[in-house]
Amino acid sequence: MLISLNKFFSDKMMDLSITKIDRDNKIPHILDYINKNLSKKLSLDLLSSIFYINKYHLCHLFKKNTGFTVQEYVIYKRIMKAKELLSQGISAVETCDAVGFGDYSNFYRYFKKVVGKTPKEFFMQ
Structure with missing residues (x-):
């Protein structure tokens, strides 16, 4: 499965587009939640409680699948x-x-x- 990470950087930086997901279907849902709730407070504790995943495991999966930390992405x-x-x-x-x-x-x-x-x-x- 592929995830479009959207355009992250300005004109001077390279675009990031698609990253392969390693059979973990929570990452697309987490990305979707973040994208829909940018105006709200987003923390690792909040995301881990919503998606029933340990925050350290969440950090690991997120970085592995997107190349970014949760904070960088947000x-x-x-x-x-x-x-x-x-x-x-x-x-x-x-x-x-x-x-x-x-x-x-x-x-x-x-x-x-x-x-x-x-x-x-x-x-x-």
């Missing part, structure tokens, strides 16, 4: 959603809240790290 998905919202003209503060970052400083730091521009610079382009 951050990149949130940043990609933030880029989409900023492109629609939504302010950086509203975008920060809409994509589930706890505070603006974390959002700003991760956005600049992933995209290579600040939210304002991205918005102005």
